[in-house]
Amino acid sequence: MPTNPILEQLLNEHLPALAKTEALEESVITEAIKNGTMVLLANPAHKNVQPTLIGQPASVKVNANIGTSPFVEEPSREIKKLHLAEAAGAHAVMDLSTGGDLDTIRKEMLAATRLPLGTVPLYGCAQRRVKAGAHAASFTADGLFEEIENQAKQGVDFITVHCGVTRRASQLIDSADRMLGVVSRGGSMTVRYMKETGNENPLYEQYDRLLEISAKHNLTLSLGDGMRPGAGVDAGDTAQWDEVVTLAELTRRAWDAGVQVMIEGPGHVPLHLVQAQIQGIKQLCMGAPLYVLGPLVTDSAPGYDHIAGAIGGALAAWFGADFLCYLTPAEHLTLPDGKDVYAGVMASRIAAQAAENALGRPLAVARDLDISQARADLDWNKMADLALDPPMVRHRREDHKDREECAMCGEFCAVKMLKDF
Amino acid sequence: MPTNPILEQLLNEHLPALAKTEALEESVITEAIKNGTMVLLANPAHKNVQPTLIGQPASVKVNANIGTSPFVEEPSREIKKLHLAEAAGAHAVMDLSTGGDLDTIRKEMLAATRLPLGTVPLYGCAQRRVKAGAHAASFTADGLFEEIENQAKQGVDFITVHCGVTRRASQLIDSADRMLGVVSRGGSMTVRYMKETGNENPLYEQYDRLLEISAKHNLTLSLGDGMRPGAGVDAGDTAQWDEVVTLAELTRRAWDAGVQVMIEGPGHVPLHLVQAQIQGIKQLCMGAPLYVLGPLVTDSAPGYDHIAGAIGGALAAWFGADFLCYLTPAEHLTLPDGKDVYAGVMASRIAAQAAENALGRPLAVARDLDISQARADLDWNKMADLALDPPMVRHRREDHKDREECAMCGEFCAVKMLKDF
Numbered sequence: 050m051p052t053n054p055i056l057e058q059l060l061n062e063h064l065p066a067l068a069k070t071e072a073l074e075e076s077v078i079t080e081a082i083k084n085g086t087m088v089l090l091a092n093p094a095h096k097n098v099q100p101t102l103i104g105q106p107a108s109v110k111v112n113a114n115i116g117t118s119p120f121v122e123e124p125s126r127e128i129k130k131l132h133l134a135e136a137a138g139a140h141a142v143m144d145l146s147t148g149g150d151l152d153t154i155r156k157e158m159l160a161a162t163r164l165p166l167g168t169v170p171l172y173g174c175a176q177r178r179v180k181a182g183a184h185a186a187s188f189t190a191d192g193l194f195e196e197i198e199n200q201a202k203q204g205v206d207f208i209t210v211h212c213g214v215t216r217r218a219s220q221l222i223d224s225a226d227r228m229l230g231v232v233s234r235g236g237s238m239t240v241r242y243m244k245e246t247g248n249e250n251p252l253y254e255q256y257d258r259l260l261e262i263s264a265k266h267n268l269t270l271s272l273g274d275g276m277r278p279g280a281g282v283d284a285g286d287t288a289q290w291d292e293v294v295t296l297a298e299l300t301r302r303a304w305d306a307g308v309q310v311m312i313e314g315p316g317h318v319p320l321h322l323v324q325a326q327i328q329g330i331k332q333l334c335m336g337a338p339l340y341v342l343g344p345l346v347t348d349s350a351p352g353y354d355h356i357a358g359a360i361g362g363a364l365a366a367w368f369g370a371d372f373l374c375y376l377t378p379a380e381h382l383t384l385p386d387g388k389d390v391y392a393g394v395m396a397s398r399i400a401a402q403a404a405e406n407a408l409g410r411p412l413a414v415a416r417d418l419d420i421s422q423a424r425a426d427l428d429w430n431k432m433a434d435l436a437l438d439p440p441m442v443r444h445r446r447e448d449h450k451d452r453e454e455c456a457m458c459g460e461f462c463a464v465k466m467l468k469d470f
Numbered sequence: 471m472p473t474n475p476i477l478e479q480l481l482n483e484h485l486p487a488l489a490k491t492e493a494l495e496e497s498v499i500t501e502a503i504k505n506g507t508m509v510l511l512a513n514p515a516h517k518n519v520q521p522t523l524i525g526q527p528a529s530v531k532v533n534a535n536i537g538t539s540p541f542v543e544e545p546s547r548e549i550k551k552l553h554l555a556e557a558a559g560a561h562a563v564m565d566l567s568t569g570g571d572l573d574t575i576r577k578e579m580l581a582a583t584r585l586p587l588g589t590v591p592l593y594g595c596a597q598r599r600v601k602a603g604a605h606a607a608s609f610t611a612d613g614l615f616e617e618i619e620n621q622a623k624q625g626v627d628f629i630t631v632h633c634g635v636t637r638r639a640s641q642l643i644d645s646a647d648r649m650l651g652v653v654s655r656g657g658s659m660t661v662r663y664m665k666e667t668g669n670e671n672p673l674y675e676q677y678d679r680l681l682e683i684s685a686k687h688n689l690t691l692s693l694g695d696g697m698r699p700g701a702g703v704d705a706g707d708t709a710q711w712d713e714v715v716t717l718a719e720l721t722r723r724a725w726d727a728g729v730q731v732m733i734e735g736p737g738h739v740p741l742h743l744v745q746a747q748i749q750g751i752k753q754l755c756m757g758a759p760l761y762v763l764g765p766l767v768t769d770s771a772p773g774y775d776h777i778a779g780a781i782g783g784a785l786a787a788w789f790g791a792d793f794l795c796y797l798t799p800a801e802h803l804t805l806p807d808g809k810d811v812y813a814g815v816m817a818s819r820i821a822a823q824a825a826e827n828a829l830g831r832p833l834a835v836a837r838d839l840d841i842s843q844a845r846a847d848l849d850w851n852k853m854a855d856l857a858l859d860p861p862m863v864r865h866r867r868e869d870h871k872d873r874e875e876c877a878m879c880g881e882f883c884a885v886k887m888l889k890d891f
Binding site for chain 1: 540
């Protein structure tokens, strides 16, 4: 793709640091960005943003979704969650607020974090309609593009746009005997909009308008998976793949316009289908960075979807997914609290670490080797330092921190048994 | 294998109920037991024990390790953990106590649970030596067999015996440049015993003596993996496979003696090696039930090893493991508390559910389908009933239980958006 001037400038400024962080040659990064297989998340209007690479062979990144709900509208609660996501090691956050003054919340979040911030602009648009006493899906095309432009100017680094939720895909949902229809909020609003107005999805029909705004701000498009399966049994049906085909076509058009693109992926996918889903989507979309939600390998674990998602996420990242959107223990049940956010980020980081270790990525391999060596040496400080969550290791060792063994084994410590001998 | 008379009698009594629970034909069960690919855990001396099938194609089972440590010797704390393991849905428990009066604790546990109870008799033997002021590894062959016989009489249903930790395997460890040597407590004690005495491992050398005791009580042998990798980088080395080869040989001898056998498996195994490990061990051991600890797909997640273990456990069970030993968040750090036990069992159950769904096992597939249908119907009670942890679902819904949507989405609920339309 022809890079846009803003992206060129960002690379000029940040390439050496990025290469160092990723332990990659500079040319590997520039080549991957040129090919569209890597994106650099950074909108220059986001003050002090930490430009962040997503895509092969950069390290797998983790996103945390936060934001108010129609029932819990306290911005300060969300800022706290933002800081907890950062403390847990998230690489990006999405503000999915739907309650309160969304413009103010978004500006506060942009000011509060250097991490790339993503949004779903349709939510802002829909919330305005609800506040005006109308239905969420009664938005207009102009209203939506204005919202997107406004957010781009505010400094939002990436946006989810459900461009592939077309009338054709919507008809396929109806005819496909799906158990769980549309489970994406943006997707379902778009389907309802299309059914009520008879119009095509404006994000699809007026895609060039979207590309124009995006290029101007180096706003990365995350092409949303509005047709993603919401139950394992729905994975891989016609509506899902129809949308991916559309996203592949839109990826090519974005690249031609110098706009960076990620593809969003599932969703609920049984264990035995994860490989086919991930490799299929990646191949179809010409290697564009893949941003997955889970995948959840079982539908039966509400309260523990961070674990079901970590199982799927580890497999997905091993098979080529680039960006893991966390799931928290609150998924499917309620708005996550701070503890949920922290737990969700950690679960996704474990999945990423496992996948990168399997892929032989040098930084991940070194971490696993070094912490194992520290374990062999019974060097607890080093173990804590190298762990994905150092404070947790120190906390669990607290009662016992002056002893060489742990409180489980004591003198029966297997390592010590043969070490002292 | 020629079944032993006790096993015959247990089957006569319990086969119809077992067939119903497992949704299997009775002949499938008797055939699998005859072939040694399924075991029935139940020692008639364990009053009211719930006979439990482990092995293909019975459902995947989950074990919880509990027990005192040299630092935390309160039996009542362990009985509480036992009940939490039961509440979380464990199918078996192992009493790995090493502190306090082990005989009394074991008897209390046997009386307190109908779940099959496993132990590592070497611990009792070793603790007696420590209490006598000697080193844990200064046990004698006679002392060990007496301990095993005593525990069999008490009603222990299965025991871990590190019969494959031979002098040859021990030499391989020394020559293999392992990062983490022997990480099994029983394994390391046995290695030290062999090095100090120059003797062969009595559980290997006098294996027939073990078989005699086992057959008398339908005590199932869980052939321990004392040489399991304790770091991902150690997975699949000569010492590990040498032990598996020995266990395969010992499996055949147990079958010839009418003794039921499970094989214990790893351990720390990187994601990309799980399939080879599981299928390799199962094949080598002629399909004997495989009991795995994790596997942990990364070494870097102390504090979250239940999640790293759930990733490996899901893959392992999908590839043929039959019995998942849980890992708790306390693994590698300290003795688990009640919360750890509950979290560990749940993580393993999620792994089992994901694997069984992928394998098309009818009960698991039905659960995923039914809970997804409940989700489509916004039927929260049914969702809770079908979830792996119903109380958790109810707890997280508490604030919001009278509303049709969850507290995350409210009027933006994707399901409702198109349902009311």
